[in-house]
Amino acid sequence: MRRQESSTVMQRSWSRHRVKGVVFILLVTVTLLSCSKGGQETTGQGNGAGRSAPIPVRVTAATLGAIHVYLSGLGTVTPLETVIVRSRVDGALQSVHFTEGQMVKAGDLLAQIDPRPYQVQLEQAQGQLARDRALLESARKNLKRYRTLLAQDSIAEQQVTDQESLVGQYEGSVKLDQAQVDDARLHLDYARITAPVSGRLGLRLVDRGNIIHASDPGGLVKITRIQPISVLFTIPQDDLPDVLGHADTDRRLPVEAWSRDATTRLASGELVAVDNEIDPASGTVKLRAQFANRDDRLYPNQFVNVRLLVRTLQDAVTIPASAIQHGTQGRFVYVVQPEHTVALRVVQVGPVEDGRSAIVAGLAAGEQVVTDGIDRLHDGAAVRLPGPPADQADGAAERAAGPQQRH
Numbered sequence: 001m002r003r004q005e006s007s008t009v010m011q012r013s014w015s016r017h018r019v020k021g022v023v024f025i026l027l028v029t030v031t032l033l034s035c036s037k038g039g040q041e042t043t044g045q046g047n048g049a050g051r052s053a054p055i056p057v058r059v060t061a062a063t064l065g066a067i068h069v070y071l072s073g074l075g076t077v078t079p080l081e082t083v084i085v086r087s088r089v090d091g092a093l094q095s096v097h098f099t100e101g102q103m104v105k106a107g108d109l110l111a112q113i114d115p116r117p118y119q120v121q122l123e124q125a126q127g128q129l130a131r132d133r134a135l136l137e138s139a140r141k142n143l144k145r146y147r148t149l150l151a152q153d154s155i156a157e158q159q160v161t162d163q164e165s166l167v168g169q170y171e172g173s174v175k176l177d178q179a180q181v182d183d184a185r186l187h188l189d190y191a192r193i194t195a196p197v198s199g200r201l202g203l204r205l206v207d208r209g210n211i212i213h214a215s216d217p218g219g220l221v222k223i224t225r226i227q228p229i230s231v232l233f234t235i236p237q238d239d240l241p242d243v244l245g246h247a248d249t250d251r252r253l254p255v256e257a258w259s260r261d262a263t264t265r266l267a268s269g270e271l272v273a274v275d276n277e278i279d280p281a282s283g284t285v286k287l288r289a290q291f292a293n294r295d296d297r298l299y300p301n302q303f304v305n306v307r308l309l310v311r312t313l314q315d316a317v318t319i320p321a322s323a324i325q326h327g328t329q330g331r332f333v334y335v336v337q338p339e340h341t342v343a344l345r346v347v348q349v350g351p352v353e354d355g356r357s358a359i360v361a362g363l364a365a366g367e368q369v370v371t372d373g374i375d376r377l378h379d380g381a382a383v384r385l386p387g388p389p390a391d392q393a394d395g396a397a398e399r400a401a402g403p404q405q406r407h
Contacts (some may be wrong), residue, residue, distance in 0.1 A: 026146045030200030057373035059336050060320060064365045067313040067358040071242065075257070075289075077302040081197050081225035083130050087113060090189040090213045093206060093220075100203050104195045104223065111220060113212070115191040122184035129177035136170035199225035224300050229293045230272070231257055233306040234284040242310040243274060243287070253288035257298060258305040267291040267298055271308060290317035313351065316358040324349060324357055325368045333363065334377050336372040336385070342370060344379040 091113040098110050143163045167218040173220045202222040205214055210222070235243070246253055259266060269291035278285045289306065291298055298304070323333050324347070331349050334342040347362030363369070370377065377383070 027353060054340065054382040055205045055373060055376050056386065057334075057336075057342075057370045057377070057383045058386060059368040060323070060371050061368050062317050062319045062359065062363050062365050063354075064315050065139065065318050067316045067318060067351050067353050068309055069313065070307040071235050071239050071244075071311055073233040073235045073287075073306050073308070075231040075306040077257075077298045077300055077304060078230050078232050078288075079224040079300050080228060080230055080290075081198070081199065081223075082300075083196050083199075084219040085110060085193065085196065085221050085223060086214065086216065086219040087111075087193060087212045088214050089113060089118065089187050091117065091191065092212070093208050093210050093212050096150065096204065096208050098201055098204075098221070100201060100221075102201045103199070104183070104201060105198045106195055106340050107205045108195045109192060110195055111192065111193040113191040118184060118188040122181065122188055125177065125180040125184045129174065129181050132170060132173040132177050136167065137176050139163065140165045143150055147306070193220065195223060197223055197225055197388050199223040199227075208368050221400055226296065226298070226300065227293050228269075229298050231255075231269075231291065231298070231304060231306060232286055233289070233304075234279075234286055235308070236284070237278045237285055239284055239285050240274075240278075240309075243271070243308070246310075246339060254302045255291075256307045256309075257289075257291060260303055262293045262305045265294075265303060267293060313358055316350065317363055317365050318356045318358055319357050319363070319369050320371050321352055321357045323371045323374075334374060335363070335370070336368040336370065336383065340370075340385065341380055341382050342377055 033258045093111060094114045095112045096110070097112070098104065098108075104110070143166075145159070146155060146160045146163050150157060150160050200223070202224070204221055205218045206216075206220050215226070243253065252272065255269050255271050257266045257269070258264065269289050271287060272290045273288040275286040287308070289308075319333065324331050325333065328347055329344075332344050335345045337343055347364055349361040350358035350360045370383070373383075
């Protein structure tokens, strides 16, 4: 009985071990099959990567052209002349002959001070002059008679000498009176306030009827000369040799004034002066450009962007600035090869003008560079260039086939 039970237990244990073995074999088989499929998929993916489709790009050819080299800086519009019109005499402001913001010329009447006090002073001086001139004339006639009598030995010589002194006194009085007349006439003329320079008037600072003085600090009105007008701007001291290289020539460097956002050209002028020292705090030097400003687009104290043309590169190799990339090797471009692949080419970039860069070295005219689709490129990558649209291609084919059909 015990033997039968032991045999049954052994059979059951053997069955369990056999089931475990079968399960283990199945797991190993599944694992091997999975690895085999993964290797095949990896191989398939590798083969697919090797046969990746060409990358679509846009290209443009490097061309020869002129590139203008500019120096840029920030500037302030500054009038060539700014004058505060003040009265030279004291008195009541009788009338004002201008409107605020008016353009005036030198010599135009701006205001009139009550002239009556100065007219009275002039008449007094003229009366004194007339009196002293009459006395001088009488003294000269007496001197002439005394000299005749002295020649006849009829009077003493001392009397002639005294008469000569009296004539000299009257001559001095006449000169003094004449100076007083001129001074009174000048004050009367100063009662007419005229424009000392041509320009645009500002806001009126004194109203009619007020008593004004020559010592008033504010003055009557301000005049600024705006035609022509100048712009003061600065450039780095390292760029100064490019400017001074033209100092010995008669040709003045062209200058352009642009709006604050550098989108609108306001005026064109020329460089007229360079400061005689460099600012040690900023390492910059001041320059002055002059503009005709006939359309009044430049206004005093206006901030502008300034571009100074220092030279022009002729027959320079130029490409769009968007084609130039930056990397660890420096600046480079992708050049399209005949087999429709790209080659990474390191270039030396020169000045930039209107979105086109001059290439100093590394590229020749006529070579095609990639301008769009650059992000996915690498050295040796295959590319696909854009072709003409289908209707254009069909039209070209028909035009090519047309003559043959006529034959």
